[in-house]
Amino acid sequence: MTEINSxxxxxxxxxxxxxxxxxxxxxLVTERALDSDGLGVISHYLAEEAGFRVIRIGGAGIxxxxxxxxxxxxxxxxxxxxxxxxxxxxxxxxARVFANxxxxxxxxxxxxxxxxxxxxxxxxxxxxxxxxxxxxxxxxTNAEKLQATAPERSSIKTIEGADHFFPVTxxxxxxxxxxxxxxWD
Numbered sequence: 001m002t003e004i005n006s007x008x009x010x011x012x013x014x015x016x017x018x019x020x021x022x023x024x025x026x027x028l029v030t031e032r033a034l035d036s037d038g039l040g041v042i043s044h045y046l047a048e049e050a051g052f053r054v055i056r057i058g059g060a061g062i063x064x065x066x067x068x069x070x071x072x073x074x075x076x077x078x079x080x081x082x083x084x085x086x087x088x089x090x091x092x093x094x095a096r097v098f099a100n101x102x103x104x105x106x107x108x109x110x111x112x113x114x115x116x117x118x119x120x121x122x123x124x125x126x127x128x129x130x131x132x133x134x135x136x137x138x139x140x141t142n143a144e145k146l147q148a149t150a151p152e153r154s155s156i157k158t159i160e161g162a163d164h165f166f167p168v169t170x171x172x173x174x175x176x177x178x179x180x181x182x183x184w185d
Contacts, residue, residue, distance in 0.1 A: 014070045015058040020047025025083035027055040029091040034058045041171035050179040068098035086110025113138035127154035128181045132162030
């Protein structure tokens with residue numbers, strides 16, 4: 001199991017993991033506890049098999065803006081100047097907020113199970129959507145709607161037969177999609 005670290009910010013503790021040492025850094029924001037966020041297997045695959053550096057940043061019960069500020073503080077703490085930023089569901093929404101607030105630090109945006117919320121995609125930033133074809137909670141139409149706002153710089157990849165829990169039920173398929181899109185094999 002990957003070690004969970006933390007930093008203290010404004011009277012609260014922000015947990016994070018830091019795995020891998022590759023030339024590509026991917027920061028994944030989650031609202032759940034890091035030991036049960038469902039992204040551990042994907043992160044481990046990307047760190048060990050694809051050679052990425054993967055940072056997972058936790059935090060619950062706070063706004064998207066505060067969680068995005070926490071993610072910026074963790075990346076600063078780790079000395080990471082720029083990275084891909086992403087998340088699953090609510091975490092992806094926070095990643096959109098982060099990308100809008102820190103576009104100069106974002107190499108790309110990864111949205112797994114994109115939520116239907118009124119937060120625009122950051123300008124210029126490439127976007128990868130990963131969706132389950134049978135996801136009824138965050139259906140592919142959410143990603144399609146967002147992609148239509150930036151078709152020249154966004155792609156949707158679908159995992160056939162996968163429901164809303166595809167990061168847990170299809171972690172390797174999800175990891176391979178991310179690896180191939182970032183093309184750092």
